[in-house]
Amino acid sequence: MSGDDMNPAAVAQPVKDLQGDDRWMSQHTRFVQECKDAEPDVLFIGDSMIQLMQHYDVWREVFSPLHALNFGIGGDTTCNVLWRLQNGELQNIRPKVVVLWVGTNNHHHTAEEVAGGILSIAQLLTSRLPKAKIVVLGLLPRGERPNPLRQKNAAVNDFLRSWLPRLGQALLLDLSAEFVHSDGTIGPQVMFDFLHLTAAGYRTMAKPLSDLLLHILEETPEEKRASAV
Template sequence: MKISFKKIAFLLGLIAIVTQVNAQTAKWDSTYRPGKYVEQVSKFKAEQTSKKDYVFLGNSITAGTDWAKLLNLPQAKNRGISGDITFGVLERLQDIIDGKPKKVFILIGINDISRNIPDSLILRNYKLIIDRIRKGSKKTQIYFNTLLPVNASFGKFKNHYGKDDHILYINSEIKKLAAKKVTIIDLYQEFLDKDNHLKAELTKDGLHLIPEGYQVWAKFLNSTEYLH
């Protein structure tokens, strides 16, 4: 059977379109772990735990302060790992569950967004985190933070910028987790400027907070019942 030049041209064009679409499809990797992940997890394992602990679980934004000093709360434990994603939290979650902490404050997901992990998987992982804590440590109270805004004007974390729609969507879905009897802490609004960006005076690079940023966070928490 002979194929006309028109059909060949059509097929080649179709292949070119498919190739272009595939090239534009964002790649992502659930196995990614930050360079110091194993070291940090080992360090956490070595620390004593108590059923009175208030665990702050997340990535570099959580890791960036001493929660015990910031909140004048000796039982506060920092379980933030810089660069971590939801899959990394799930991998190390059992150690936290085994400690049977009084409360867990979770802020995770911005690095997932920066690494092009689909929103649906981020949300699935949120639910897995909640369900596993519920199953393994029934008395632990779970607090889920909305993601903070970013500020692209600093130009330092380009993979995190230009994805405001993802942040807003994820935050809207986080608020729905209240149906799972999880307390939602809407941090996003506390750090937002008039242009819907992370307030420049609270960050050093458009993503991470400076001490003044953590003071805003602490003031907000202290104005609630979350720390009682």
């Protein structure tokens, strides 16, 4: 699998303005403007799982201090994120790390297609930001009990686990196991609608993610010695 344009989940496209308020394009335009004004070390980009993160204390306490930007838009698919990145959301910024979380909204694509779409985004990021690390967050299980969409998301993660190492700069952080009880159920304490995370749910994923980000952002021994002089 190469994640090329033959894959429908890897074909960049904006969201159609079906509701008539052009909110999606307005959000994209705001992000492009933010690129002109900010110098982030960490860029978060993806769907509502990224977008909603900034409305909880965990963003203010854990991620914002890392000089982070949040470019999440609810409902986005891999096709939408790919289009945004190709149309201005990487201009003028050079983050050291990009956190990518998208794919659970690709309902009409197969697991292999979804993973191929995510791989295409990661490939674009590595080509535009050759010095950055790309952290791809695995798709979380969804639904209170086991169901076909859970199986598909797990299959997407399996493909990514196999494919991402080829890029060198990209890695998968799969936190799925943190959200499922031993009987296979997911509780509303961590996912209020059995898809989107609660404050407790974001706390669950914040520790391993922040530990990884801090490790990536940590100064090299040479830089530490230079700054101590």
